[in-house]
Amino acid sequence: MIFTSVFGFANMPRSFYLMGYGAIPWYIISSITFFIPFAFMMAEYGAAFKDEKGGIYSWMSNSKGPKFAFIGTLMWYASYIIWMVNVGSGIWVVVSNALFGKDLTHTWSLFGLSSTETIGILAILWIGFVTFISTKGLDKIKKITSVGGTAVALLNLVLLFGGISILIKNGGRLAQPLSSVNDFITSPNPDYQSPLSVLSFIVFAIFAFGGTEVAGGLVNETEDAEKNFPKGLTFAAIIIAIGYAIGIFFMGIFTNFSSLNGEGVHISNVAYMIMNNLGFEFGQAFGFSHEVSISIGNWVARYVGISMLLALTGAFFTLTYSPLSQIIGGTPKELWPKKITKMEDGIPKYGMFIQAIIVITMIFLVSFGGDAASEFFEKLVIMTNVAMTLPYMFVAWAFIDFKKNKNIKKPFVIYKSEKSGIIAAIVVTFTVGFANFFTIIEPALHGNLSNTIWSIAGPLFFTIVALIMYRNYEIKIGLKNKLSIKSQQVHNK
Structure with a gap:
């Protein structure tokens, strides 16, 4: 589930398309300054709060406080609603590639x-x-995500064995030559020579590691969670970080960077183009005819489409259930209408149906509402771009209080000292903060001030909504307590 939520196969060909071998160091730096330390934090949190149902909300609430936790979690959850609207439509492009190439x-x-x-x-x-399938129980979700994870694992094996075979058959010659160490630092892409463009790629690399926190809502569902959850997270974090770096290098075995400058190649279809080329070069290396090599390439591209469809399906099932489960299962029930908080078979079925109605309504408005609705949705996407990753800063910052709190039992510890945990939290907070800051100002630097304003408006809007909801909850609880005291007084008299 972690693998399908985090690892995006398409990130590797897209990174090679943007930066060539120059992408690899930034992935390594991003994994060291964000992904691996953040995953280790998730592992410590998960082991400490293994019986909690609220995932990141429970972690932050027990460490930093409920109001702080609710702001971060609501912002995070709202961004996944927009993700579902976006990907619900975008997945059909993947279906088309899977069926027709x-x-x-x-x-x-x-x-x-x-x-x-x-x-x-x-x-x-x-x-x-x-x-409908997700409301049938977590075992159904697990089966689908495991199929998605297996499909991507096999796709990586195709890349690995295909690349090694081509390299051996071509006598160790790389399609994208490596002349010096400088090739791992600079990009052959003329659009990625300035510090500003390189900064935008660092943001891309950092966000390629997003999604680990989604697994947080599954701690209480994990067998022997104290041991298995941190072990799974740690293993996944290291494999994903290494996998990205090796995968980008392998692209250069069979693809020359200059061949990606052709007409019709863009960031949305480059994964299919590069993997099609893997099939073609494999055929050529083994002496097949030009026509057979083209056919092999087309079938590899089709398999990429099928694998990515299965992986995206797996991620979709996890993200339909886990964020909602965390925000409903962990937060005080008085924050929500009573029916939404009701759990059946360990799943918030009614809440999931309400979630589906919201997503379906938004898809309908965007699809049938004309240009005005499309523009409005584009603004929503911009608003949630930052809101989706800002909660990482909330979770990392709360980790400082988590490490300082001696009353929290910590059965699994990676950061052996309080100081090392605090340093890791500061590094992750700074890394994500820097990425978000650049994401916000980058449109304005290119003359698009409107997008910068909308990027700032998103987190502000979700913060205000969270504060209003939490204030209403405090008033409701206050009235409840007053009525309870009054009732007790009457009873005593």
């Missing part, structure tokens, strides 16, 4: 509807299907 969604039409409206209808059906 290319994106044909712009030609699709149901009942005379436009392609945008058709994709909207398919996205609505998809959300309904995922929600």
Whole structure:
């Protein structure tokens, strides 16, 4: 589940497309300054609060305080609603690649509807299907995510063995030559020569590691959580970090960077193009005809589509359940309407149906609402770009209080001293803070002040909503306590 939530196979070909071998050091730096220390924090939190259902909310609430925790968790949850709207439609591009080897969604039409409206209808059906299956229990979700994880693991094996075979057959010659160590530092891409463009890639590399915290809501569902949860997180963190670095290098075995400058190659389809090229170069290295090599390439590209579809499906099932489960299972029940908090078979079924209705409504408005609705949704995406990763700073900062609190039993410890835990928390907070700061100011530096304002507006809006909800909860609890005291006084008299 961690693997399908975090590891994005497409991040490797996209990184090679943007930076060539120059992407590798930034992935290593991002894993050292963010991903691995953050995963270690998750492991310590998870072991300490293994019986808690609220994931990151419970961790922050027990360490830093409930109001702080609620602001960070609500912001985080809202961003996943937008993710579902976005990916619910975008997944059909992957379906098209899996079936036909290319994106044909712009030609699709149901009942005379436009392609945008058709994709909207398919996205609505998809959300309904995922929600229906997810409400049948966590065992169903686990089975689907394990299929997704296996598909991506096999895709990496295709890359690994295909790349090694081509390298051996070509006598150790790389398609993208390595002339000096400098090739690991600078990009062959003319668009990524300035410090500003390199900074934008660092942000891309950091966010490629996002999603670890989603597994937080599954601690109480893990067998022998005290031992297995931190072990799983630690293992996944190291494998993912190494996997990204090796994968980017392997792209250069069979792909020359200059071949990616052709017409029709862009960041959305480059994963299919590069892996198609792997199949073609494999055929050529083993002496197959040009036509057979092309056919092998097309089948590899189709398998990429199928694997990414299965992985995305696995991630979708996890993200449909886990964020909602964390925010409902961990927060005080008085924050929500009574029916939403009701758990059946360990799952907030009613809450999941409400979530599905919200996502479906947004997809419908975006698909059928014309340009105004599309523009509004683009603004929502911008608002949640920062809001999605800002909670990492909340979780990392709360870790300082977690390490200082001697009353919290810590059965699993990676940061042996309080000082090392605090340093790790500061490094992660600074890294994510820097990435978010750059994400906010980057549009303004290119003359798009509007997007910068919307990026700031997102976290501010979610913070205000969280504070209002929490204030209402405090008033409700205050009234409840007053009535309870009054009732007790009457009873005593």
